[in-house]
Amino acid sequence: MTRAAxxxxxxxxxxxxxxxxxxxxxxxxxxxxxxxxxxxQKYERGVNRVSAPMLVAIAEKLACRGADFLPDTAAPSSTDLGPALALAAFPNGLEIARAYLAMDPSRRQSFLGVVRALTAELGPSETLAAAQ
Structure with a gap:
């Protein structure tokens, strides 16, 4: 992640x-x-840059640290949370994640099978576009 945008x-x-x-x-x-x-809304979409003082104010209201919003450049790429953050940002994304976590392992596998079947019906470019 090198570009400011x-x-x-x-x-x-x-x-x-x-x-x-x-x-x-x-x-x-x-x-x-x-x-x-x-x-x-512009901050959340990345259209406008959040200043350091504003980031601290937001963090205070959200009961966390400003650093929690910044990318961890020391973290290995295998821990990339980009897709999870994108899911959480979508309407019902958190509800889907919570429901998934509440499932027993066999239901999780079934759910994953349904999701894979639904996305297989889309072409690769459609899947990418739907995720954005």
Missing amino acids: DVDTYVGQKIRSRRKTMGLSQAALADAIGISYQQL
Whole structure:
């Protein structure tokens, strides 16, 4: 992750994921930190860069550290959470993840089989486009 735009997107996804985990709407978080929900939306999409003081303010309201939103450049690529963060940012993404974690192992395998069958019906470019 070297491009600034990639970092902005990563930070935004982490903010959105944490906000949703905390059960806050964009409007509630934005109000708590003194910005418009539209500005928060731009931060979460990576359109606008989050300043360091704003990142600290967001982290305080989300009960975490500002560093928790930044990419860990020392982490090996095998621990990339990009797809998990993307899922959490989608509507119902957290609900899907929670339901998956609540399943017993045999049901998880069945669920994964259904998901694989559904995505196999799409071509590779359609699968990628649907994930974005």
